[in-house]
Amino acid sequence: xxxxxxxxxxxxxxxxxxxxxxxxxxxxxxxxxxxxxxxxxxxxxxxxxxxxxxxxxxxxxxxxxxxxxxxxxxxxxxxxxxxxxxxxxxxxxxxxxxxxxxxxxxxxxx
Amino acid sequence: xxxxxxxxxxxxxxxxxxxxxxxxxxxxxxxxxxxxxxxxxxxxxxxxxxxxxxxxxxxxxxxxxxxxxxxxxxxxxxxxxxxxxxxxxxxxxxxxxxxxxxxxxxxxxxxxxxxxxxxx
Numbered sequence: 001x002x003x004x005x006x007x008x009x010x011x012x013x014x015x016x017x018x019x020x021x022x023x024x025x026x027x028x029x030x031x032x033x034x035x036x037x038x039x040x041x042x043x044x045x046x047x048x049x050x051x052x053x054x055x056x057x058x059x060x061x062x063x064x065x066x067x068x069x070x071x072x073x074x075x076x077x078x079x080x081x082x083x084x085x086x087x088x089x090x091x092x093x094x095x096x097x098x099x100x101x102x103x104x105x106x107x108x109x110x
Numbered sequence: 111x112x113x114x115x116x117x118x119x120x121x122x123x124x125x126x127x128x129x130x131x132x133x134x135x136x137x138x139x140x141x142x143x144x145x146x147x148x149x150x151x152x153x154x155x156x157x158x159x160x161x162x163x164x165x166x167x168x169x170x171x172x173x174x175x176x177x178x179x180x181x182x183x184x185x186x187x188x189x190x191x192x193x194x195x196x197x198x199x200x201x202x203x204x205x206x207x208x209x210x211x212x213x214x215x216x217x218x219x220x221x222x223x224x225x226x227x228x229x230x
Contacts, residue, residue: 001173003156036216038157045206045220046157057218089157093215097170099147104156 004029004090004102011108017078020105022090023071028100030071034093037066037075040104041086049088050075077107085109112137114207114221122201122228128194132207132221139188140165145210147217148181148192150203158203162210163190197228 005023012018022029022037029035035053038046048057050066053073063084065076073092077084090102118130132146139146147162161171163181171179175194183190194201204225208217 032215034215038217045223046217047220048216048218051214051216051218091157091159091216096173098172099159099162099210099215101149101157101159 001028001094001096001098001100004092004100006088006090006102006105008103009106009108011110012077012080013110014080014082016080017076018080018107020075020077020088020090020107022073022075022092022102024073024092024100025071027095028092029068029073029090031095032093033068035066035068035073036091037064037073038089038091039084039086040089046089080109082109112209112219114209114219116205116207116221116224118224118226120225120227122197122226123230124198124228125196128192128197128201128226128228130192130205130207130224130226131189132191134188134190134209138185139183139190140185143212145213146181146183146190147208147210149206149208149217150201151206151223152200152203160192160194160205164213199228202226202228 037050040046054066145162148160163169180193204223206223207221209219
């Protein structure tokens, strides 16, 4: 299975908003509402930030939001803060009854 | 709250079998409809889902690894395990175990990860 496509890097200044895209196919992102997003700081395990396309787990800031259109899902981080600087990964359920991740996006807060 | 902890050898020789165990604490591995996954991450690279197991013992695997992977569960010990055969340097990675809550295909709880290096 091929990894979902994410931009290698995005950046923004404190207080700004950024959006990270995650492109798949109709066999994964486009076919199911099982898209999730993870934040990973260096040397740490990933942390679930968004599940089922647009839902936030308890304790995750409402500055994080998710959406999907067709085969592309998106993660938006508004009101950027220094602590948001991290790697972000999307994932999706697939028609093969498996899970596929994106290649990851490095978010830099300028 | 549920916590996960990976354990196993940090060094494996090429062509041998990588074996890791994940111990679940703070809850039963058999509770609800949760499934339990292994995910790996080579240094400086992205995440790769390896496979998952249900408490019933049935499993699903990443098609690209399926021929070399076996995931099993021991409910009496509240553990699940990974075996990856015929390893090469390309299998060097941090290996994470994770809970897929209610089999919703997202991972809400992760272990801290364990580095496995394949080298002679």
